[in-house]
Amino acid sequence: MFTVREIATALGAQAAGDLDLKITHASEPQDAGAEALAMAMSPQYGKALTQGNARAALVWEGADWQALGLDAAIFVVRPRLAMSGVTRMLDRGQRLAVGIHPSAVIDPSAEIGADVTIGPLCVVGPDAKIGAGSLIGAHCFIGADVTIGPEATLREMVSIGARVTIGARFRAQPGARIAADGFSYVTPETSGVENARKTLGDQGDTSAQSWVRIHSLGSVRIGDDVEIGANCTIDNGTIRDTVIGNGTKLDNQVHVGHNCSIGNDCLLCGQTGLSGSVDIGNNVVLGGQCGVADNLFIGDRVIAGGGTKILSNVPAGRVMMGYPAVKMDTHTEMYKAQRRLPRLMRDLDALKKAVFK
C-alpha cells in the first residue's frame, strides 16, 4: 500500500489533491474502486473515469482532475514511462515463500548467495553459483557450473544448462530453456542441401545420406539486465559461446540458434527465430514472428516489422519488412503495385489488342 504522494515522488511527477490517499492497486478507469489508482493518461479516458469509482488517478498534463470527480491526481508526461514506475511499485509478484524450500535438490558444492529464495522442487547442480537476492521459482533447473548474477528473478520451470554465465538482474519467464544443444549436423559426403544453397535451387547428383551430429562444446553467455520470455530456446555455441548482450529482452517463444551473438538493448518479439551464427548489433528491434537466416549480420538500430524474414545482411539503421525482407518503403511500394496487378493485366491486354491486332 502506498500513498498518492509516495507514488508521485517515485515517478518524479506533479500531483494535486489529497496526497495521503491510500492506493492498493492499479485499475483501468471504468473498473476502479476507491483504493485503486486509475490509469487515465489521455483525455480519451476521461469519460471512463467518471464511470468508475476512482478517487485517484494518473492523468494527462493539464487535466481538470476535480471535474473528473477525483480527490487526487498525478500528472504524467510520457504515459508508458509512468506505467513502468507505477507497475513496478504495485507488482505483487508470485508470493513465493522466502528462503530455500526443503524439497529443492541442491548440490552441496553449489554456492548460494545471501537472501536467495529457491522454490519447491528445484534442482541446482554441482558448482553452480546463484547471486545474492535472487528469486528462483518452483521446478527450476540450474545446471552444473552455471553462474547467475545478483537479483535474478526466475519464474517456474526455467532450465539453464551446464556452464552458462549470466549477469545481474536476470529475468526468465516460465519454461525458458537456456543452453540446449545446437542443431548442427553434417553428411559424410556433400549433400543436396549444400548444392542447393550454392546453386539456389539445384540439388545436383547427391545420394541419400544420414546425418552426423556436431556436439556443442560452447555454452551461453548472457549480460546484465536481460529478460528471456516463456518457452524461449537459446542454444549453446559449437566452439565459442552463444552471446546475449546487456539490456536485451526476448519475448515468449523466441528461438536463438547456436553461435548467435546479440548486442545490447535489443528487443526480439514473440516467436521470432534466429538460425545459427547470426550476428546482431545494438538497439535492434525485431517484431513478432521474424526470422533471420544463418550466418547473417544485422547492424545497430535495425527495426524489422512483424513477420519479416531476413535472408541477407542488413546495414545499420534500416527499417525492414516482408519475405524476403526489403526496406519498409520498398515493401510498401511493391505491395501497392501487387494490389494493382489484376487491373494492370487488363490494361496490358487492352494495349496488346490495340497495338498488335
Next chain:
Amino acid sequence: MFTVREIATALGAQAAGDLDLKITHASEPQDAGAEALAMAMSPQYGKALTQGNARAALVWEGADWQALGLDAAIFVVRPRLAMSGVTRMLDRGQRLAVGIHPSAVIDPSAEIGADVTIGPLCVVGPDAKIGAGSLIGAHCFIGADVTIGPEATLREMVSIGARVTIGARFRAQPGARIAADGFSYVTPETSGVENARKTLGDQGDTSAQSWVRIHSLGSVRIGDDVEIGANCTIDNGTIRDTVIGNGTKLDNQVHVGHNCSIGNDCLLCGQTGLSGSVDIGNNVVLGGQCGVADNLFIGDRVIAGGGTKILSNVPAGRVMMGYPAVKMDTHTEMYKAQRRLPRLMRDLDALKKAVFK
C-alpha cells in the same frame, strides 16, 4: 470395454448385426483385429476393411456391412462427429494414480475439491483452489491464488501463474504456460520504433536508449471448456486481465500477448501468435502460424488461412489469407497475377518495342 450396442447408443446411431460384440479399442480398418472397432466411414475404406480382421466397424450410411465381412456395423452420417463420440469412450488416458501423490508440495491454505487427483512432484501454491473431479498431471505448478473450476484435466508440466481464474472442464497439454509476464517496455525518450511506426519506415533522429520494464499487474481469466495446447504461452495483462472466452481451443505453441481478449468458441491453430492488446470476437478460426499485430480488432466468424499475418483490423465474417492479410479471393487473384508476372514483363517489352521504336 464396450459392446457395439453401447457405442451405437452413445452415438445415437443405427447399428446392425451382433450388437453384443465386445470392443476394446478403435483401429484403422487395415490394422483391425477381432476386438477392434474399425473406422471405415466412407466407401474408400471398404477395401481396407477386408484386408484387416475387424468384426465390427463404423461405416457409412447404406454400407453393405455383411459383404464387407463384418459381424456388426454402426452407421454414421457425420464421420468426424462420430469419431468424437467413439474416441471419448475409448480414451485410455494417462494412467495417473488416483488421489494426491505424497511427493506433491501443496500449500496448507490451498483448497482441493472432492475427487481431485494430483500427480507426483506437483506444486500447489497458497490459496489456490482446484475444482472437484480435476486431474492434475505430474510436475504441474499451480500458483498462488489461482482458481481452477471443476473437472479440469492438466497434462504434465503445466504452469499457471498467480491469480489466474479458470472455468469448468479446463484442459491443458504438457508445458502450457499460463500467466507469464507481458512483454512490455518503454524507453525514457521517444524511440526509433515509435517514430518508424508513425512514419511507416523512418526512425527519425533518436538516440540509443535502454528499455525500462512495464510490470504485469493483471492476470489471465479463462472461461469454461477451454483447451490450451502444449508449450503455449499466455501472458498476463498489464492492468486488466488477459481474457480467453468459453469454448475456445488453442493448439500447440500458440502465443497470446498481454491484454488480449479472445471471444467464445475460437480455434487458434499451431504456432499462431497474437501481439499485445488484440481483441478477437467469437467463432474466429486462425490457421497455423498466423500472426496478429498489436492493438487490432478481429470480428466474429473471421477465418484466416495458415500463415496469414494480420496487420490491420478485420471486419466480422471475412475469410483472410496472405502477408499482409487480404480477403482470400483478393489473395487468389493477386497470386495468379504474380505467377503471370514474368510473362507479362516479356509482353510489355514487346509492346514498348512496337510502340516506341
Next chain:
Amino acid sequence: MFTVREIATALGAQAAGDLDLKITHASEPQDAGAEALAMAMSPQYGKALTQGNARAALVWEGADWQALGLDAAIFVVRPRLAMSGVTRMLDRGQRLAVGIHPSAVIDPSAEIGADVTIGPLCVVGPDAKIGAGSLIGAHCFIGADVTIGPEATLREMVSIGARVTIGARFRAQPGARIAADGFSYVTPETSGVENARKTLGDQGDTSAQSWVRIHSLGSVRIGDDVEIGANCTIDNGTIRDTVIGNGTKLDNQVHVGHNCSIGNDCLLCGQTGLSGSVDIGNNVVLGGQCGVADNLFIGDRVIAGGGTKILSNVPAGRVMMGYPAVKMDTHTEMYKAQRRLPRLMRDLDALKKAVFK
C-alpha cells in the same frame, strides 16, 4: 584429455608434429590457449591462429603448420565432418550424477535397464521401459507404458506421454513434449471453415457452433537415432500413431501435428510446423519457420528454404521457397519481377498515353 594422436586417429586424419601434445578442449583460433585444439580449417583462419596461443590445431589440407606457429596439426578434408568427430570426443556433457537419484519417483512396475542414470525429481510411470545405458536428465516425465530404447540421452524437463515407443540412441533437448493430445475438433453441423475450404473463401450460411473434441487414441512411434529439439511438440495420432522415422532430427520449437508420418534422415529446422496428417518422405530438409498444411504429401529429398509455407503436395526432389511455396527458381523469377513492378507500372502508363491518347 586426449593426445593429438588420439584425435587424429579417431578422425582418420593425417597429423604432423608433436603427436603426444595433450588437448583438453577445442577453441576458436584467436582464443586458443596452450591446451586447446584450435579450429582453423580454412586459410581464412590462419591469421587468427597467430593471434591466439594454440600449440595444436585442426588445419586445412596442405597448411604450412609450422609457419602458423603450431607444434602439431591435424589436416582435415571436410571441416564440418571433422568438427563432428572432435566435438563428440570433447563433449563434457551435463555432469549428471551417475545412477538413479533418490528423489526420482519411479513406479515399481517400470523396467529400468542396466547402467541407466535418472536425474533428480524425475517421474517414471507404470510399465515404462528405459533401455540400457540411458541418461535421463532432471525433472523428466516418462509416462505409462512408454518404451525407450538403449543409450537415450534426455536433457532436463522432457515429457513423454503414455504408450510412446522410441528406438535406440534417442536424444531429446530440454522441454521437448512427446505425445500431447492432437488438436482435433468438429462442429455438430457443417461449419463455416468446412465451407470456406471447399469454396476457397466463402463461409456460406452457417450458424455459430461450439467445438466438440476428438480424443487421441493413438500415440507416437519414433525410430532409431532421432533427436528432438528444445520445446518441440509432437502430438499423438487419432487412431493410428504419429510416426518419426530413423535418423530424423528436429530443431527447437518444431511442431508435429497428429497423424503425421515423417520418413528417415529428415531435418526439420527451428520453429517449423506440420499440421495434421502430413506425410513426409525420406531425406527431406525443411528450413526454419516452414509450415505444411494438413493432409499433404512431401516426397523424398524435398528441400524447402526458411519461411516456406507448403500448401499443396510436393513431388520428390523439388527445392521449394515462398508463401505459398513454389519451386525455388520460380520463386526467384517471381521475386525479381515483383521488384521491377513499380517501374513496370510507369512503363505501362507511358504506353497507355502513347497508344490511347
